[in-house]
């Protein structure tokens with residue numbers, strides 16, 4: 195059996211996926227045409243050629259620009275439907291999907307337009323592929339606290355359809371402490387929470403995410419390994435890390451995949467998982483991420499099975515449903 199067949203055959207959950215980051219250039223062009231939006235590229239090939247990054251901000255600039263073609267509820271539906279159709283082939287049976295409402299509300303797109311399109315695709319994916327899913331509403335950390343509070347307010351009519359809040363965008367200079375109050379308010383409303391930390395930011399940002407945001411799951415977390423006490427704490431508390439190998443490579447968090455710390459994370463007893471982050475921009479969906487990490491770091495079948503099991507253990511599914519997936 196090929197490595198791809200083995201990996202695709204492992205049922206898995208995807209826990210770190212920005213739905214706007216699954217916008218493939220072909221769909222970007224189709225939506226640009228459908229909505230009469232100008233995009234600064236002549237061809238699908240030119241779009242892909244522009245995806246060369248040296249740090250997170252290079253990527254974010256082009257990612258926010260790509261999202262400009264998303265206007266109608268149907269566009270958000272088509273975006274998410276394409277993601278589910280694609281990952282059904284990768285053995286994804288459950289997905290916890292982040293969306294960035296502020297990327298759209300700042301352009302005059304209504305919150306309800308965004309979420310209704312995503313939710314209808316999620317329902318369709320369960321019927322069509324048997325893939326269950328949850329939504330994580332992520333705040334853009336380069337914007338201020340008031341903007342995050344306003345977004346939480348817009349989400350109020352939809353709270354029973356949102357599992358958690360998240361924190362993404364430019365990490366350096368925007369520490370978790372900036373959002374301690376809005377995360378507390380979200381928790382009081384019954385939402386769980388996740389945050390990107392330790393991707394480009396220092397271990398101290400991971401500590402803040404734990405202590406000040408009370409996160410239930412850590413997105414990336416790579417730089418935690420620079421702090422032995424923090425690493426031990428993450429292991430002891432069974433904190434799930436949503437690691438994204440191809441993202442780490444494309445954004446130069448690692449110099450080569452051979453330097454990726456995924457096997458070290460497992461050896462240190464961390465509950466690491468493998469995810470795709472922004473698959474249309476980073477060159478692969480979740481199975482591609484498992485393969486790239488496995489080939490570079492010599493992961494065993496037992497390691498791959500552990501990573502897939504961790505994805506359910508780290509999910510927000512109820513315990514009895516998690517048990518059915520193990």
Ligand code: ES4
Pocket residue numbers: 212215250257362363364390393441471472
């Ligand atoms: C992101 Cl890789 C990454 N990091 C931070 N924010 C993001 N938003 C979308 N992808």
Ligand code: ZN
Pocket residue numbers: 210212362390413471
């Ligand atoms: Zn991310």
